[in-house]
Structures are given as C-alpha cells and as structure tokens.
Amino acid sequence: MTSHNRKWKEAKLAEITELVKEYPFVAVATLNELPASIVSVLRKRLKGDAVIVVSKLRVVQRAFEAAGLKDDKLNGLIKDSVAIIFSNKNPFELFSFIKKNKGDATAKTGDIAIADIEVQAGDTGLPPGPALSILKGAGLKVAVQGPTISIVKDKIVTKKGEEVISVVADVLGKLNMKPMKVGMKVLGILDKAEKQFYLADVLDVDEEELFNKFVTAYGQALNLAVEAEIFNEASTEVILIKAEREAKAVDDSLDLDAPASEKKEEVVEEKKEEVVEEKKEETIEEPKEEVKVEEVAEQATEEKVEEAKEVVEETDTEKEAQEVAEQVNDATEEKQEEVQAEASEKKEETAEAKVEETNTAEVDKEAAELAEQATDEEKKKTEGEN
Numbered sequence: 001m002t003s004h005n006r007k008w009k010e011a012k013l014a015e016i017t018e019l020v021k022e023y024p025f026v027a028v029a030t031l032n033e034l035p036a037s038i039v040s041v042l043r044k045r046l047k048g049d050a051v052i053v054v055s056k057l058r059v060v061q062r063a064f065e066a067a068g069l070k071d072d073k074l075n076g077l078i079k080d081s082v083a084i085i086f087s088n089k090n091p092f093e094l095f096s097f098i099k100k101n102k103g104d105a106t107a108k109t110g111d112i113a114i115a116d117i118e119v120q121a122g123d124t125g126l127p128p129g130p131a132l133s134i135l136k137g138a139g140l141k142v143a144v145q146g147p148t149i150s151i152v153k154d155k156i157v158t159k160k161g162e163e164v165i166s167v168v169a170d171v172l173g174k175l176n177m178k179p180m181k182v183g184m185k186v187l188g189i190l191d192k193a194e195k196q197f198y199l200a201d202v203l204d205v206d207e208e209e210l211f212n213k214f215v216t217a218y219g220q221a222l223n224l225a226v227e228a229e230i231f232n233e234a235s236t237e238v239i240l241i242k243a244e245r246e247a248k249a250v251d252d253s254l255d256l257d258a259p260a261s262e263k264k265e266e267v268v269e270e271k272k273e274e275v276v277e278e279k280k281e282e283t284i285e286e287p288k289e290e291v292k293v294e295e296v297a298e299q300a301t302e303e304k305v306e307e308a309k310e311v312v313e314e315t316d317t318e319k320e321a322q323e324v325a326e327q328v329n330d331a332t333e334e335k336q337e338e339v340q341a342e343a344s345e346k347k348e349e350t351a352e353a354k355v356e357e358t359n360t361a362e363v364d365k366e367a368a369e370l371a372e373q374a375t376d377e378e379k380k381k382t383e384g385e386n
Contacts, residue, residue, distance in 0.1 A: 012055050016063035016084065019051060023086035027094060027189040028074060031081040034184055038103040039083065042184060045101055050087035050094065060084055069190075073197040077187045091189035095203035102183035106173055107158075109166045117158040117172070117179045121151045124175060131174060138171040 020026065031039070031054065043052050053060075060078055064070070078084075087094045107117065119140060124131075126149045135142045141152040157168045164172075172179065188199045225235035226242060 009056070009059055012053075012059050013063050013066070016053060016055065016060060017066045019053065019086040020064060020067035020069050023051070023088060024192050025087045025089065025091060025094065025189055026069070026074065026192065027085040027087060027091075027186055028077040029083045029085060029098070029184045029186045031083055031184075034182060035103065035105060038105075038182060038184060041103055042098065042101060046085075046087070046097070049089055050085055053084045053086070055084070057082070069192070071190055071195075071197055073188065073199075074190045082187075083184065085186075087189075091191060091198045092203055092205070094189060095186050095198075095200070096207065098184050098186055099204070102181040104178035105180045105182040106178050107164045107169050107180050109164060109169045111164045111169075111180055113158045113160050113162055113164060113179065114181060115160050115179070116156050117164070117168070117177075118154060118156045119151060119171070119175065119177070120154050124149045124151060126174060134167070134170055134174065137167045140171070 039052065039054070046052065057078055057080075060082075061075065064075065064078075085094070085098075089097065107113075119138075123145070124135070124142075126135075127147060128144045128149060132142060132144070132149055135149065135151070138157055140155055140157075142149050143152055144150075157171065158164050186200055186203070188197055189203065190197050222234055222238065224230075225232060226238050229239060231239065
C-alpha cells in the first residue's frame with residue numbers, strides 16, 4: 001500500500017467515524033447500475049440534512065467498529081458497491097425523499113418501460129451509413145435528407161410495461177434518449193437512539209394511501225366518541241349539535257301528536273275573547289241613548305212651559321203669576337233631573353243587556369264558525385303530511 005493510499009484511507013476512516021457519532025440515522029444504499037450523476041444530484045439536494053459517503057467496504061466496517069456502532073443487520077448489508085448515508089431525517093422521511101428523487105437514464109436491454117417510449121419525427125443528426133439500417137430495424141420510417149438521416153413519422157417503439165429489446169435500446173442510445181428513471185435504492189436505515197433497524201420493504205409506504213387511512217381512522221374514532229358520548233376536544237361540539245337536533249325533533253313530534261280538539265278549543269277561546277272585547281267597545285261607544293235622553297228632557301220642558309202659560313193666563317195678579325212661574329221652573333228642573341237619571345239607568349241596562357247577548361248568541365255563533373275553520377285547517381294539514 002502506497003503512502004498516498006494509506007493517508008486517504010486514514011482520512012476517510014476518521015471522517016466516517018465522526019459522521020457515525022454526529023448523525024442519529026445511518027442508511028445503506030446500493031450503487032449497482034447507478035450513474036454517478038444521480039449521486040451528485042442527491043448530494044446537492046440533501047445538503048444540510050444528510051451526507052452521502054462512498055468508500056471501500058473495509059474502511060466503512062472499521063469506522064463503524066471505531067465508533068462503537070454494532071448492528072448485525074446493518075453490517076450485513078455492507079457488501080459489494082454501497083453508499084452510506086448519515087442523516088438527520090427520520091427513516092421514513094429519508095426513504096421517501098430518495099425514492100422520489102430519481103434521474104433520467106438510457107434504456108438497457110431487458111428494462112421494463114415505465115411509460116410508452118416514442119421516437120418523434122425529425123432530424124437525427126446521424127450521417128447515412130450503418131445507422132440507417134439500425135433505425136429501420138427498430139421499425140422507424142427514415143429518409144436521408146442532405147447530410148443526415150431524418151425520421152419521417154412518430155412511432156412508439158416500446159409500450160408501457162413491455163421489455164426493451166436490444167435493437168430498440170441501441171436506437172435509443174444513438175438518439176441520446178433517456179426514457180428510464182433511475183434512483184438510489186436504500187437497503188435499510190438504522191435508528192441509533194431507538195436501536196431499531198428498518199428494512200426497505202417496511203419503509204416503502206404509499207404516502208397518499210397512508211394519509212387516507214389516517215383520515216378514515218380519525219372519522220371512525222370521532223363517530224365512536226359521539227355515539228358513546230365521550231367528550232373531548234373533537235367530539236364535544238358535535239355531541240352538542242347532535243343533542244340540539246334530537247331535542248328539536250322531539251319537540252316537533254310532540255306538536256304534531258297533540259289532539260286536534262285541544263288546538264280547536266285554544267283557537268275558539270282566543271277568538272271568543274277578541275269578539276267580546278270588540279262588542280264591549282262598540283256598545284260603550286254607542287251614542288244613541290244620549291240622543292234619547294236629550295229628546296226626553298226637551299219634551300218634558302216643553303210640556304211644563306205650556307202648563308205654565310195656561311196657569312199664567314188664569315192667574316189674575318202679577319204676583320201669583322210670578323210664584324206660579326217659579327214653581328213651574330222648579331218642577332221643570334226636578335223633572336229634567338229625574339228624566340236624566342232614568343235615561344242614564346236605562347243606558348247602563350241596555351249596555352249590560354247587549355254585552356250579555358254578545359257573550360251568549362253572537363260570540364257562540366262566531367266561535368262555532370272559528371272552530372269549524374280550525375277543524376278544516378287541521379284536516380288539511382293532516383292530509384298534507386300523509
């Protein structure tokens with residue numbers, strides 16, 4: 001071993017040892033058939049979150065021993081051509097990130113097309129010669145146009161899910177087409193704190209499917225909490241809303257089940273009271289009796305005046321006539337008071353009689369009509385619900 005190689009190995013050993021101590025997660029990934037360009041792209045994208053180290057297997061193993069990292073599953077994967085990834089991302093997050101970050105690659109014989117591989121029409125930039133036969137061998141319609149070969153018509157050379165044959169792989173290589181997606185394959189990740197090693201099949205989960213499962217589980221748990229009346233931050237509001245709706249439904253049901261006769265009686269009583277009040281106001285405000293009182297008073301006065309005139313004519317002296325006139329006036333005033341009192345009493349009796357008649361005849365008649373209307377409305381409502 002040259003001095004240069006020894007120094008490089010010692011520096012690499014020290015570097016890996018420090019990385020093992022610094023990062024909480026250690027991953028092993030295969031480099032088989034992985035272009036160096038893909039590794040370079042991943043290094044840039046993981047900068048600040050992870051470090052990718054490619055070294056000789058013996059150097060890696062010695063670094064793990066020096067750092068006290070002893071895990072049989074992890075050490076068992078360190079063989080052939082591998083890369084070691086030291087990360088701050090948790091195992092599932094790191095695996096998902098690397099899986100999504102793939103690069104374009106040329107198709108090799110035997111590869112399975114992940115989508116339809118189509119060669120589009122146009123100038124290939126290839127000179128006439130052996131390339132012309134190769135392009136025709138892949139089923140392409142070509143023509144020589146000037147110093148280069150042109151593809152006349154678009155053609156799908158391999159459909160999705162089919163295996164890439166040798167001649168197609170050769171054509172795609174000459175046209176510099178990269179229809180395949182290639183990425184680093186993580187074999188496993190060690191969680192140092194939990195001393196738990198995760199293989200790739202455990203880490204490879206469908207994020208969308210997992211998210212939908214969480215949503216479904218949350219909904220089922222919430223429904224269970226609501227039905228069992230388990231109060232928590234999520235279920236309390238739903239339980240209260242559910243209780244309010246159920247209480248309202250019960251109240252509406254009770255209103256519908258109430259007997260029609262009870263509703264009818266309530267309506268009749270309300271309308272009866274309204275009619276009684278209206279009739280009282282009409283009776284009290286009636287001005288006809290006042291007119292009768294004034295007419296009676298005037299008639300009585302006229303009668304007394306006539307009597308007085310007759311007495312005056314028959315009286316011989318002025319003194320006797322004056323006395324008789326005074327008596328007539330007094331009598332007239334007394335008669336007016338008596339007539340007014342009688343008229344007032346008659347007015348009150350008339351008002352009471354009319355109120356009583358209203359309460360008996362008219363109110364009963366109107367109440368009966370209202371009761372019939374209420375019954376008809378109830379029947380219509382019941383028929384509508386049925």
